[in-house]
Amino acid sequence: MRILFIGDIVGKPGRRAVELMVPKLVRERAIDFVIANGENAAGGNGITREITHELLDRGIHVLTMGNHVWDKREIMDFIDSEPRLIRPANYPMGAPGRGWGLFTLPNGKRIAVGNFCGRVFLDNLDCPFYGVGRMLESLHGQTDYVFVDFHAEATSEKVAFGWHLDGRAAAVVGTHTHVQTADERILPGGTAYISDVGMTGPHDSVLGVKKEAILRKFITGLPVRFETATGPLQFCAVIITLGDKGKATKIERVFERFDG
Amino acid sequence: MRILFIGDIVGKPGRRAVELMVPKLVRERAIDFVIANGENAAGGNGITREITHELLDRGIHVLTMGNHVWDKREIMDFIDSEPRLIRPANYPMGAPGRGWGLFTLPNGKRIAVGNFCGRVFLDNLDCPFYGVGRMLESLHGQTDYVFVDFHAEATSEKVAFGWHLDGRAAAVVGTHTHVQTADERILPGGTAYISDVGMTGPHDSVLGVKKEAILRKFITGLPVRFETATGPLQFCAVIITLGDKGKATKIERVFERFDG
Amino acid sequence: MRILFIGDIVGKPGRRAVELMVPKLVRERAIDFVIANGENAAGGNGITREITHELLDRGIHVLTMGNHVWDKREIMDFIDSEPRLIRPANYPMGAPGRGWGLFTLPNGKRIAVGNFCGRVFLDNLDCPFYGVGRMLESLHGQTDYVFVDFHAEATSEKVAFGWHLDGRAAAVVGTHTHVQTADERILPGGTAYISDVGMTGPHDSVLGVKKEAILRKFITGLPVRFETATGPLQFCAVIITLGDKGKATKIERVFERFDG
Amino acid sequence: MRILFIGDIVGKPGRRAVELMVPKLVRERAIDFVIANGENAAGGNGITREITHELLDRGIHVLTMGNHVWDKREIMDFIDSEPRLIRPANYPMGAPGRGWGLFTLPNGKRIAVGNFCGRVFLDNLDCPFYGVGRMLESLHGQTDYVFVDFHAEATSEKVAFGWHLDGRAAAVVGTHTHVQTADERILPGGTAYISDVGMTGPHDSVLGVKKEAILRKFITGLPVRFETATGPLQFCAVIITLGDKGKATKIERVFERFDG
Numbered sequence A, B, C, D: 001m002r003i004l005f006i007g008d009i010v011g012k013p014g015r016r017a018v019e020l021m022v023p024k025l026v027r028e029r030a031i032d033f034v035i036a037n038g039e040n041a042a043g044g045n046g047i048t049r050e051i052t053h054e055l056l057d058r059g060i061h062v063l064t065m066g067n068h069v070w071d072k073r074e075i076m077d078f079i080d081s082e083p084r085l086i087r088p089a090n091y092p093m094g095a096p097g098r099g100w101g102l103f104t105l106p107n108g109k110r111i112a113v114g115n116f117c118g119r120v121f122l123d124n125l126d127c128p129f130y131g132v133g134r135m136l137e138s139l140h141g142q143t144d145y146v147f148v149d150f151h152a153e154a155t156s157e158k159v160a161f162g163w164h165l166d167g168r169a170a171a172v173v174g175t176h177t178h179v180q181t182a183d184e185r186i187l188p189g190g191t192a193y194i195s196d197v198g199m200t201g202p203h204d205s206v207l208g209v210k211k212e213a214i215l216r217k218f219i220t221g222l223p224v225r226f227e228t229a230t231g232p233l234q235f236c237a238v239i240i241t242l243g244d245k246g247k248a249t250k251i252e253r254v255f256e257r258f259d260g
């Protein structure tokens, strides 16, 4: 079984990149299951009902989110009725939606997909290290594989989270920085790990946003309007091969640049 | 001309990796000039006079630093007399040492090496975007190539810094996160760019530190003693090929794992 | 000469408190000159042209700002033509508006009013410690008194800024936290100092905002809409008595609660 | 019943201020019970066994702590056996010590004293808003009064915490910023509140530390050695008068300056 996980999809350019790449990869690389981070899918911030359906219709089986999960307020209205949309599990009790879900792979095995936010340089949520332990307990005996999207800023927290789950999850993939890292590996316990899968969207940009706006912000300190960039696209993902006993055997980076 | 730039060298394991890899790479990859980030070279924090000399004796021509520059206080005593040791240029006026220096390549061309710290999630220093402009002005007509180590945390600030210098520097290489990124590229203006070169030191660690300590910190919130990890090594670097008119033509990542 | 300085005026309730209190204080406490922080005067964030005029018409001679200075974008259009509206001086060169201005007191003496933002836990601006030195140099010989509104979060930075200017300014008053501090004093060099003057606006609130919204934010982590609170008002200010040679002789806190 | 709560005691000067002021206040103001924040009691950082005993012998009944609780590592060895030393309750489960304790007032009534850390601009701990709810539940029916030291940086979090407990605690007193605030009040539900009680220690300092060192740090960005300041002392506290049904009827600030 091979899982494709796509890094933060940014706006229309990101969705276009998904449209072009997912069918191709599924076919050429024999992908069995597709997960994607969708926290920036709607114009760079959040996700709408329509875009959720668009992405789920284009071959993505599960969407994970991050700190931008609530940016489009309408998500509050539909997240409870869409089990394929997973939000960070470490929001305080009572938040709408689910922090993890159980899904069935084509071979009949079950895979749990969870999403957690880091806290270093980010929002004050519940402890993700503690929370992921509770997730594993609550899933005990119910799943064959555990897949975690850890949405975090600081490399220390991300790498530590990977070690924390080594041997207990099939994969821990980082998201949020929008820059793909080159540290993909199978940890000694059999967990596929990467610090950040990277961003899927406009290539000549600052994390998906028009570079002129971000530069103006850094140089002048004045407020600017952020807009999703245009031009060539990039598609960032990893392909993870599952093995026996809930482990992974392989993780490969995908970083494609092309015209939209 | 080919420049080897080595990412944050952490402690004795990092220095051992340098000892093993630099002569090999210089020979096999026809390296002409070696630059390395040494902010963690002494036991994980800062650098000493002895270690500065050790690294400069092992084939490194210039050392750059970062937010840990002053961790070993003795640097205050020798940095003014060691022009090959470059500290972040955006410390307020009056700080010891130099923020950039001019060096001669084997072909007689001159290369300026500068070091700047980012400010997002880091210390309050002078603006690096403004500062690097002043560096370029002060170097005007004096150098053939400009090489910048941008030591920063946030990907937004790093990517923006790359675009800021596109066409004006031969290379902008990121350091500090200790995780190599996979976004190396030649920007349209001819500047070699990577968000982070990564860490040179113990492979099975959290950014070079014993993983058990970092995990205990994240899980318990209690203070822990950080120690440089042991075991297998990793060597993270980039090789940049210089072209005409102050530009770069190629950037390749190096990420080697081996036993020390 | 007695200066009244009013802490962050929040929205309509804050402006109502100004309307009620300023004429009364000017009369009863023999105030000669009125300065106020107006960064939250328009609905809690920023200031408009109309509200600037409203406040200047109600007896305020100079308005200072803070990190919310640009929240109402229209300020960009009129700040250059309104010398009585002072924005933080430590925005990078080229920002619209002025960071300090010279005004004439009723007795013919001149007073310079400056505004700086702190950087700890706040935006990355130019160094306020360096900047205020440049302000003093540029004012050399042109003013009788220097008055500084230091808009900052961290008490360490604020108290340090007071000591930095002791003997060089008549007054350093802190703003931004919206909570009045009880540490008003004349420093040994003759500078009137207080860490924070406090907030002028709705009394039963969290810093001027409806408390239910802020509490919901802290408890759930979910986004909420912030609205200026209603109900009883509070008026926070200090009265500073100027002495000879650019010094102050007295600083008194004003903290009035009343129905609007 | 009247409770004296003393703000962060800093080093030897702070302990000297306690020695001079506590007996005097107990006598003159008819104090029945004394609580103090001791997180900086040992040389500015943390507390030792010896200093704990010194303070408890000088008339303090209960010591609360804050983010510096673990700075002197020996606390790990004795905190479990000293029920009068209360550390922030929102450290993850398993931390040494207690987050609250039950004590008996001279009139036989019971008072629970709890300690929580804020999270805004501070460490990533468990949610204090949720935690204090759990404390109240676990104390249900066992105590006559609840007293909370909320050790936090941001005024928004502190004021919100006060409202959160209004009518459920007799007192919520803020600590940590080392600057006394002037917003003491009895909230509508009968809870005595102040955002920060202030610092007990050297008066001419930056939060207790030598001002020259802190200024040098802000101006140069270079590391400095922080030392507790010397010279005149200040004593910051509040006196809270308890009423019926777990409420408070009065809160008065104490801010004394004197030679040691």
Ligand SMILES: [Fe+2]
Pocket (backbone or CB within 6 Å): A008, A039, A040, A066, A176, A177, A178
């Ligand atoms: Fe994202």
Ligand SMILES: [Fe+2]
Pocket (backbone or CB within 6 Å): A039, A066, A067, A068, A151, A175, A176, A177
């Ligand atoms: Fe994100």
Ligand SMILES: [Fe+2]
Pocket (backbone or CB within 6 Å): B008, B039, B040, B066, B176, B177, B178
């Ligand atoms: Fe480093």
Ligand SMILES: [Fe+2]
Pocket (backbone or CB within 6 Å): B039, B066, B067, B068, B151, B175, B176, B177
């Ligand atoms: Fe660093």
Ligand SMILES: [Fe+2]
Pocket (backbone or CB within 6 Å): C008, C039, C040, C066, C176, C177, C178
């Ligand atoms: Fe404000």
Ligand SMILES: [Fe+2]
Pocket (backbone or CB within 6 Å): C039, C066, C067, C068, C151, C175, C176, C177
């Ligand atoms: Fe502000």
Ligand SMILES: [Fe+2]
Pocket (backbone or CB within 6 Å): D008, D039, D040, D066, D176, D177, D178
């Ligand atoms: Fe403290």
Ligand SMILES: [Fe+2]
Pocket (backbone or CB within 6 Å): D039, D066, D067, D068, D151, D175, D176, D177
């Ligand atoms: Fe503290």
